[in-house]
Amino acid sequence: xxxxxxxxxxxxxxxxxxxLSEALEGCTRSLVDRLIKDGCCTIxxxxxxxGWFLDGGEVVTLEVPEAEPMEACxxxxxxxxxxxxxxxxxxxxAAGMVVHPAIGHLRGTLVNxxxxxxxxxxxxxxxxxxxxxxxxxxxTSGVMVVARTAAALVFLQAAFKERRVKKxxxxxxxxxxxxxxxxxxxxxxxxxxxxxxxxxxxxxxxDAREAHTSCVVLRRNTGFSVVEARPRTGRTHQIRVHLAxxxxxxxxxxxxxxxxxxxxxxxEGDRALRRxxxxxxxxxxxxxxxxxxxxxxxxxADLLPWLGGPVEPRPM
Numbered sequence: 074x075x076x077x078x079x080x081x082x083x084x085x086x087x088x089x090x091x092x093l094s095e096a097l098e099g100c101t102r103s104l105v106d107r108l109i110k111d112g113c114c115t116i117x118x119x120x121x122x123x124g125w126f127l128d129g130g131e132v133v134t135l136e137v138p139e140a141e142p143m144e145a146c147x148x149x150x151x152x153x154x155x156x157x158x159x160x161x162x163x164x165x166x167a168a169g170m171v172v173h174p175a176i177g178h179l180r181g182t183l184v185n186x187x188x189x190x191x192x193x194x195x196x197x198x199x200x201x202x203x204x205x206x207x208x209x210x211x212x213t214s215g216v217m218v219v220a221r222t223a224a225a226l227v228f229l230q231a232a233f234k235e236r237r238v239k240k241x242x243x244x245x246x247x248x249x250x251x252x253x254x255x256x257x258x259x260x261x262x263x264x265x266x267x268x269x270x271x272x273x274x275x276x277x278x279x280d281a282r283e284a285h286t287s288c289v290v291l292r293r294n295t296g297f298s299v300v301e302a303r304p305r306t307g308r309t310h311q312i313r314v315h316l317a318x319x320x321x322x323x324x325x326x327x328x329x330x331x332x333x334x335x336x337x338x339x340x341e342g343d344r345a346l347r348r349x350x351x352x353x354x355x356x357x358x359x360x361x362x363x364x365x366x367x368x369x370x371x372x373x374a375d376l377l378p379w380l381g382g383p384v385e386p387r388p389m
Contacts, residue, residue: 215353245350
C-alpha cells in the first residue's frame, strides 16, 4: 500500500525512520528501515536514507507491502448499501476509504465497516479481507461487490478473472481527446524508475500484463472532458495510467497528473477537486444464483459540480 505523508513542523529534527514508525500504525522501525533500504521511500521525490533528518513540510512517500493476514476489527462506520441478498452485498464506497486493513490503515476501512454491520461471518481464509472480490483505489468512489458466502466468493472471483463482468467508470480527464471514442491497449507494468507508479510498457517487458480500456467522451467542458471508461481488464491503476498515457490524465491525480487538486490555482472559496476524479459508475455481474445483476452508484457529490449537468451511461 502506498502512503503519502506530509511531515508536520513539530517533527523537525527527527530521523526519517523514527518519524515514519510513529506515523504509521503497525509499522515498526525495523520494517521502515528495511523498506527504505529497498528503495521504497522517497522525499519530493528523491530516494533517502533511514538517518535522514527532517526539516518539516516535506512530502514523504512510502510503499508498504500488504501485511501478513490479521484479524480485522468490526467498527460502526456508515455504509451506503446498493444491494444485498443472501449471496452478496454491493456498496457505494466513499472516496478516501481504504478497502481492507494494512500497515498504516488498521482501522476505518471498508472491511472494518462491513464487519461492524454484518458480523464476522463473511467468507475468506484471510481475516483481514473477508468477502473481498475486487478492489478500488482509496480515492476512487463507487460500486464494489462483497461476497457473503464461500461459494459466492469463488464464483465472483472467477467472473472477474474470466472477464465476465462489465465495468463503467466516470472519469474527469484533462484536455479534449480528438475522437469521442478511443481505445487504450497498452500493456501495464511497474514504472521502471518510480516504484509508486505503473506505466505502459512493451509486451513482455518486466512484469507488464495486457490491459484494455475503451473510452467514450460524454461531454467536453472548459479545459477537461467527462469520459466514460470501460476497462476490460483489471490492472492496478489501469484507467489512470491509460488516460495519462493518452495525454489526458485524470483531474487532481497527484501521481499521474499535474497536481493533487483541480483547478491548479484554486483560491480560498473557489471550487476545487481534492482527489482524483474517478468514480466506479456501473457494474454488471453474473449472479451466483443465476442471471445478471446490474448495479449503479450515482456520481459522488464532490464530482457533481464538474460534470456540467446530468450524464447517463452509454449502451455497452
